[in-house]
Amino acid sequence: MAEQVVQQRGGAATVHAVAAFRASLAAVDVEAMDDHERVALVAELERVKGAASAAQARATDALRRSREVLTPQDAARSVGSEVALARRESPTLGDRYVGLARALVHEMPCTMTALTDGTISERAALEVVRETATLSTQDRAEVDRRLGPDLHRLSWRTAGRAAARVAAELDAASVVRRMEAAVRSRRVSVRPAPDGMAYLTVLGPLREVVGAYAALTRRARSVVGGQDVDEATAGRGVGAVAADTALALLSGRAVGQVQPVEIQLVMTDRALLGTGDEGRSVHEPARVPGHGSVPAPVARSWVHGAGPASVWLRRLYTGPDGRDLVAMDSRRRTFLGGLRRVLVLRDDVCSTPFCDAPIVHVDHAHPARAGGATSVWNGNGRCARCNHVKEAPGWRVTVVRGSPHETETRTPTGHTYRGLAPPLLGWGSTTPATGGAAAAEESALERRIDWLFVSAA
Structure with a gap:
């Protein structure tokens, strides 16, 4: 017991020493x-980052081994989520780091040594581990042995390519199986981009994606070159024409047709119509839940471009400070209809700190089986992964306050992380101060923000 206490004190001293540094x-x-x-100094600090990554890897792998002894059935997902919170990143990246740590500590000593010395970055180590993921332990060790002396000379991208080359030489069959498995994971995804744009990504077999790109580019060059009588360039370049063509084909729209997909905008009546609270700016940005803010002029153009027959306005009522939605309760066991919609609007993305994944599940912070209410106060928008993880042993989510809505996530090791719902119009927006006689005359449903459904009729 005394030895254990000394070890615990030594561990705490190490943490404090690192924090002091x-x-x-x-x-x-x-x-x-x-x-x-x-x-x-810049070079030395870069080496410090590599050495810190190596220490993180050792600590992460020790945590994984400890948890597998205690709760083997929940270890993989639970540890990945806990490490993700500690590293301030998404659970998917946390899982990836747990796998990286395991490979580095137990299977790739040369790469681990280079990372510990700070001569390579965490990204380079990750690329080497990723490109050797399907190899046997012996073949992965051989890749590590071959690349070890040269890793300090290589960029992270070149290190990954070198690992892929040696892997294909040592075990071509495993590389082929990996490529076949990758084909089964083909998908389409969307994620926000700067300046009111978004990325639509098609992950598919190389030859088919390259072929589709070539066809789009060929047609775009035809339009720009004036060889296509059905479509004018209208000042567009090859890239813009290719993007417009791809989006029109994928959505099934004819030229000039309004996008027949519902878009949800949250914006003030002042920004949309110029009416309402004169203390607010007509330039206050709107928000697309899950995708971020867009300038008010752009949002207005979206609404006006959709046509009057295609726009519905639904009023959302907030508390006196204009920051949060007014509570809406339900007697149902599950979060459905308007209540679910309010929670998705409030949380924007998964409410687990640093996750940022789209909301898939709306569930109870305090479980319904333990008497938790189906209410805005007790409701949380979460991705499927985080909603499942919070049911694992040692995890607990507690609502700290209702407005602004704040939760506390406690992990199996006793660490806590606070998550705060964003303002209704997004982070960085402001709410006017209220007080005095005017505030006394205002009800709890004092302010209004319009939620716009924009779609083609």
Whole structure:
């Protein structure tokens, strides 16, 4: 027992020492250095990041092994989610890091040594591990042995390509099986991009995707070159014509037809119509739930471009400060209809800190089986992964306050993380101050923000 206490104190001392080193970096006086020293500092700090990644990997793998002894049935998913919270990233990336740590610690000593020395980055180590994922332990060790002496010379991309080349040489069959498995995972995904744009990604077999791209480019060049009598360039370049063609074909729209898909916008009546609270700006951005903010002029153009027969306005009522939706309760066991819609609007993305995945499940923070209410206060929007993980032993989600809605996630190791619902119009938006006699006259349903469904009739 005494030895265990000493080990615990030693572990805590290590954590404090690392925290002290991190804090000391803020005191580095770069103004007192010459340019040679500044570049040397940048290089050394890059090595520190690699060494820190190696220490993280060792700690992560030790956590995985410890948890597998205690709760083997829940270890993989639970550890991945807990590591993701600690690293401030999504659960998917947490799972990937747990796998990386296991391979580095137990199967790839040369790569681990290079990472510990800080001569390669975590990204380079990840690429080597990823490209050897389907190999046997012996073949992976051989890749590690061959690349080890040269890793410090390679960029992360080149390191990955080199690992893939050696893997194909050692076990071509496993590489082929991996490619066949990848074909089965083909899919289409969408994610937000800067400046009101979005990425539509088609993951498919190389030859088919390249062929589709070639066909799009060929047609776009034909339009831009004036060889297509059915479509004018209208000042567009090859890339813009190719994108317009792909989106029109995928959505089934004819030229000039309004997009027949419902788009949900959250914006103030002031920004849309110029009416309402004169204290708010007509330029206050709108928000597309799950995708972020768009400038008010762009949102107005979307609404106006859809045509009056295609637009529905639904009023959302908020509390006196204009930040959060007013509570809406339900007697149902599950979150359906308007209640689910309110929660998706409120949380925007998965409410687990740093996850940012789209909301799939709306469920109870305090479980319904334990008497948890089906209410806005007790409801949480989560991705499927996080909703399942919170049911594993040692996990607990608690609602800290209702407005703004804040939850606390407690992990099996006792760490806690706070998650806060964004303002209704998104992070960075402001709410006008209220008070005095005017506030006393206003009811709890004082402010209104319009939620617009924009779709083709």
